[in-house]
Amino acid sequence: MLKRERHGAILRLVMDAPERLNALSDAMLAELSAAFADLETDQETRVVILSGAGRAFCAGHDLKEMQAHRADDDGGAAAWHDLFTRCGAVMQAIPRLPQPVIAEVQGVAAAAGCQLVASCDMAVAAEGTKFGVNGVNIGLFCSTPMVALSRVMPRKAVFEMLTTGRLIEAEEAQALGLINRIAPAESLANETMALAETIASKLGSAVRVGKRAFYEQAEMGLADAYDHTGRVMVQNMLDADTGEGIDAFLGKRAPEWSQD
Structure with missing residues (x-):
C-alpha cells in the first residue's frame, strides 16, 4: 500500500x-x-x-x-x-x-x-x-x-x-x-x-539543523526567534564541514565535505 x-x-x-x-x-x-x-x-x-x-x-x-x-x-x-x-x-x-x-x-x-x-x-x-x-x-x-x-x-x-x-x-x-x-x-x-x-546535494547537516529551526522559530515571538536562530547559526558555524564550505567558496573551488 x-x-x-x-x-x-x-x-x-x-x-x-x-x-x-x-x-x-x-x-x-x-x-x-x-x-x-x-x-x-x-x-x-x-x-x-x-x-x-x-x-x-x-x-x-x-x-x-x-x-x-x-x-x-x-x-x-x-x-x-x-x-x-x-x-x-x-x-x-x-x-x-x-x-x-x-x-x-x-x-x-x-x-x-x-x-x-x-x-x-x-x-x-x-x-x-x-x-x-x-x-x-x-x-x-x-x-x-x-x-x-x-x-x-x-x-x-x-x-x-x-x-x-x-x-x-x-x-x-x-x-x-x-x-x-x-x-x-x-x-x-x-x-x-x-x-x-x-x-x-547540499550539506546534509546544515539542511537538518535548518529545517528544525525553521519550524521552531515559526512558533516564537520575533525577539525569541532571532535569539534562537542566532544560537542555531553558531552551532552551524561550528560544523567543520561548514568551515570547509566557506573556505571552498572563498577559494573558488568545490567543497570536499565529509560524510554526514
Whole structure:
C-alpha cells in the first residue's frame, strides 16, 4: 500500500491504493506512520518525495471505513476520535523529520489529502491538479485539515475554501502558497526529482539543523526567534564541514565535505 523507492539519497514514498484514490485509510495511516518513524533515524535519506499512484494524490479519509463505525455501541465516537488523533500525529510527524519532504501531487488532493500537501515542506503539482477542503459539501466541515492549511495559506482564502467546498486549480494554489511549483503532467516526476536532487546535494547537516529551526522559530515571538536562530547559526558555524564550505567558496573551488 505504501511503496518505498530508493534513488540514492532520495526516498520516494508512493501511496499505492489507486482504486481508493489513495485514501487515508487505517492501513495507509499506519504505513505512513511507520515510514516516518523509520526516517527519524535514517542517515542515508536526505530528501523524501511523497506521491500517490493513479489519477489522484489523495482523496482524504476513507469514508466507507468511517461510516462503518456508526454501528459501534457509541455511534462511532471513539473510533473517529482515534482516527483523527492518528491522522494528526502523521501530519505533525512531517515537519519534525530531519529530511525535507516534497509532495508530488496530481489529479486531486482533497480534504485530508489537501491537509497532507499543506503538511509537507514543499509541493510540486501537475497542471490541472485540483485542491480542496470540500467536506462541507457532504456535511462534514474539514476542521482538522484547516489546521495545516491556515498555517501555510492566507486565512480568509482557507475559510472560503472550507465554507464553500470550492476546489482550486494549481495556479491559484501556487499563488496562495500551498504549492511551490507547477509542472506539465508528463514531467511532474522529473521536476520533483530535480528539486529533490538539488536539496540532496547540499550539506546534509546544515539542511537538518535548518529545517528544525525553521519550524521552531515559526512558533516564537520575533525577539525569541532571532535569539534562537542566532544560537542555531553558531552551532552551524561550528560544523567543520561548514568551515570547509566557506573556505571552498572563498577559494573558488568545490567543497570536499565529509560524510554526514
